[in-house]
Amino acid sequence: MRFLKKAVIPGVSAVLLLTAACSGGTGVSKDTAKSDAKPDENKIYNIRSERFSIRPFQPPQDNPLDAMIKKDLNINLKVDVGVGNYENWLKQFNTRVASGDLPDLVMLQRADLVRFAKSGTVIPIDDLLKQVPELKNRMSEANWKFASVDNKIYGVPYLNQTGPFNALVIRKDWLDRLGLKMPTTTDELFEVLKAFTFGDPDGNGKQDTFGLSGEINFVTFSALTNAFGLPQFGGSKEGIPDDWIDAQGKLHFGPISDEYKQYLQYMNKLYAAKVLDPDIANINTSLFQQKMVQGQIGAALMFNPHQNFFAGRPWLDSIKKADPKANWVYVSPVKGPNGLSGNNSASPSSQYSTVVTKAALSEPGKALKVVQLLAYMYREGFNGGKGGQFLDFGAEGTDHKTTNGKITQVLPQLAVDQNNYLTPYTMGGEPNHLDPIQLQATTEEFQWFRKLDEDKSKDNRIVNYYYSSLPFVYDGDTYVKEMSLKFIYGKEDLSKWGEYVQTLNDRYQYKKVQEARTKELQDMGIYKGK
Incomplete structure (x- = not known):
């Protein structure tokens, strides 16, 4: 998927909602939990993420990424994808917001991020980032501003470091x-x-x-x-x-x-x-x-x-x-x-950010768990989080080959898997990092x-x-x-x-x-x- 450009498909007038996995509960409890509560390490957290995509979302039945996230983070992740353009998806999302049906994470353009920040629909994560320094330290203050409102950070931007x-x-x-x-x-x-x-x-x-x-x-x-x-x-x-x-x-x-x-x-x-x-x-x-x-x-x-x-x-x-x-x-x-x-x-740019909603406050420890997920899924080539690296390089043997533990070759299946299901899992970082591009190109092409x-x-x-x-x-x-x-x-x-x-x-x-x-x-x- 192309993240910098405005993703509009002529002729698409409706949003088809597809689901990657199952989890229960969409509402937000009136007795919201403290955002800084520690997660229960023995508990499996159900977390839902939502975004639009110009391509159909077709995850495999035995999704290796879902299994990896559950094993490493104790998270059952459900990814809802509205297929079509951003504007059509947003209309449907606005309706769900009005009815109180909120995901824990949502990908938004900046104008909508500001609007939902003003209404309290999305929440600042500055205090949570202090507990997840490996995420906070990934970006400069200037780049965090892409996902900030009134000097408060609400999520992780999708960066193009050089435009x-x-x-x-x-x-x-x-x-x-x-x-x-x-x-x-x-x-x-x-x-x-x-x-x-x-x-x-x-x-x-x-x-x-x-x-x-x-x-x-x-x-x-x-x-x-x-x-x-x-x-x-x-x-x-x-x-x-x-x-x-x-x-x-x-x-x-x-x-x-x-x-x-x-x-x-x-x-x-x-x-x-x-x-x-x-x-x-x-x-x-x-x-x-x-x-x-x-x-x-x-x-x-x-x-x-x-x-x-x-x-x-x-x-x-x-x-x-x-x-x-x-x-x-x-x-x-x-x-x-x-x-x-x-x-x-060459100016850094960011059209979208994945931000945290107030639904993450519905139970103790969930908000921090959500931010830990953002760190895990951060894309930055070989330097990304474990989940982010999976998005960039896929599964060993299927999407890439390794030599002495190092990824040395990207296989044709990676592009198929990214188009079919991996890209919608992106939650910020640098989706167009040079590392995966270099592996896919000849020396002359690179x-x-x-x-x-x-x-x-x-x-x-x-x-x-x-x-x-x-x-x-x-x-x-x-x-x-x-x-x-x-x-x-x-x-x-x-x-x-x-x-x-x-x-x-x-x-x-x-x-x-x-x-x-x-x-x-x-x-x-x-x-x-x-």
Whole structure:
């Protein structure tokens, strides 16, 4: 599962609730126990965790992870998974909260974490973390803030220590066929995209190819926006440029930034030249993959390309089966007019956290047991908790091989097991740690993955992941996305940029949003300016 990106599946309108195991009791006793009570070491605790997933949850009948957790922690763990997107799952969860049906742990986006913290639905765990120092010491204070409200910690964030992975990939075989070099600037990329669109790069005598496409409605375009100084686009909200603090400590609001305007000007240039995939504004992963397999596009902006382009991955295999000569390669970020570039921001990010609810107070010792479970399931590659390592590497013999007690090879079954049932057990940490990626890649593949990571833009801090819900109604995001498309497709001239900014500030109260966000970041100690 992709944790950084917004997990939305078109056409999914309902949430299917699936269950991993059985346990009794969902309500919270009125006589709540003290959160700092010690667990009874002779007792088996029934603990329930809930989250959404874009994939069906299909645990094996004899689940080795459940058995391991019970043996090591005296916990019967029940994992409830709402299959679909986060928004649909949240509607169902809100209903269950209202009826008092709470799990002990739940995965939430930050805005919902803040909302439930204010209502007392989720509880702070600062005192409990003092009793589980191996968990508290895993993260810096800055990273704990992703799961904090009013300087109190409520759970464990899902971290990307160096931000999400976006990158531009290109058909090297098409470049070679047309006698073109690898583009290094936005101007050179423009010329390459024209050649891919009008130069018959596949040699079939037809004008049936396009220069550039992207995965999931502009979400993956940070590898291009960085050329204009916009470090992240669509990372926290689909189609919305993220806010950031630069190296000088200045706070920038993405939707009204000059950097965003420059990016829109370039995209309008590409559209006017007819080098953009006509479906680019409404594309989904399935259609995007289909276009790559069928050889319809020559350059693509992708999310986590290493998940698809390492040898043996189904996506790459499908491309090679359709055209064995197709050679998709990574492109180092192209430089913009001011020499800026980057795949994405290297700023740490976290869109979700697994937090503890007041249901954990229903019996003595249970709250501490829940936090011990969080420590056990923490993901950090070889340095993760025992359960977290199982999520990253699976079972010996089935999912990986060992040599002298050390994991040396990941087997194909691991990806199957992670997709079928392991990923929903994630409760925080670093799901995209380098250790399991290195084991799954050849030396050459891992080198270009590290290059992808090193090419991220530095000296900026994406701040959207710290935001909570606004205390007033703001519906400007739809306007921002609508105007983005109008500017790109030439329906509105960018000479009207000032009018767009004024409308957003006044009619949609974005000026009020900026004031609220500035104060919020100041109160958290993240922004030092005024």
